[in-house]
Amino acid sequence: MADRTGIVMEIKNKKACIMTPGGEFLEVKIKGTIPTIGSVYTSSQVNKIPFYKYATVAASLLVFISTGGIAYAYYxxxxxxxxxxxxxxxxxxxxxxxxxxxxxxxxxxxxxxxxxxxxxxxxxxxxxxxxxxxxxxxxxxxxxxxxxxxxxxxxxxxxxxxxx
Structure with missing residues (x-):
């Protein structure tokens, strides 16, 4: 992924929330020393949603739809x-x-x-x-x-x- 630069707005675990010059808020990985809030920081962007979360949502949706279909058929x-x-x-x-x-x-x-x-x-x-x-x-x-x-x-x- 391409490196992204912006002002550090928040720090959580090993990630920093930055605001880019275009006004976009991104979560980036912290490499090396931990930046301070308000400083300019450059790092690669973190994937927002891991694959297992997509799988969980898809499985939940499948269960919800099938349960609703069975209930509809029964009633x-x-x-x-x-x-x-x-x-x-x-x-x-x-x-x-x-x-x-x-x-x-x-x-x-x-x-x-x-x-x-x-x-x-x-x-x-x-x-x-x-x-x-x-x-x-x-x-x-x-x-x-x-x-x-x-x-x-x-x-x-x-x-x-x-x-x-």
Whole structure:
């Protein structure tokens, strides 16, 4: 690197911060005797950021982006199940219940007595159906999903056949 000359503004460890005639502040290596603040000093410029710091930043950015992408995918609804017009369940791409919304007072009471968030749709529906069976009401499901999303309710179907 080319030698740089300037007025010494600060000294840290084995480096000096100098101000060049052009008004630029640079960090240079101290060779030999330590200069005094305010004196003119000439030395080679120090690399500002070592390579390992770039690698650390790149790795951190990669972790941040991938974590954000996974969280976005998990909390993006891809299907919706409405149970007896009293509550709505929003599902993610892995058939997990990510959001519950009561549509009336009955749905609100049902959700207050059960926690089905982050459960598999089959397990959540089985819990909700058990509550409804105590009331001896008919159960209706209204399912809406993205066009290429397959909603796997096979375990729920099997358990509901066993109960009949």
């Amino acid at each position: 993006t609804p891809t299907a919706s199940v409405t149970l007896n017009t009293s509550l709505e369940l929003k599902l993610n791409r892995w058939n997990k219940i990510i959001k519950t919304a009561p549509l009336n007072k009955e749905g609100e009471n049902l959700l207050n007595s059960l926690n089905v968030k982050n459960k598999n749709i089959n397990d959540g529906l089985n819990l909700l159906v058990e509550k409804y069976e105590n009331k001896e009401e008919k159960i209706s499901l209204d399912i809406t999903s993205e066009k290429n999303k397959d909603l796997d309710l096979s375990n729920f179907k099997d358990s509901s056949k066993e109960k009949n």
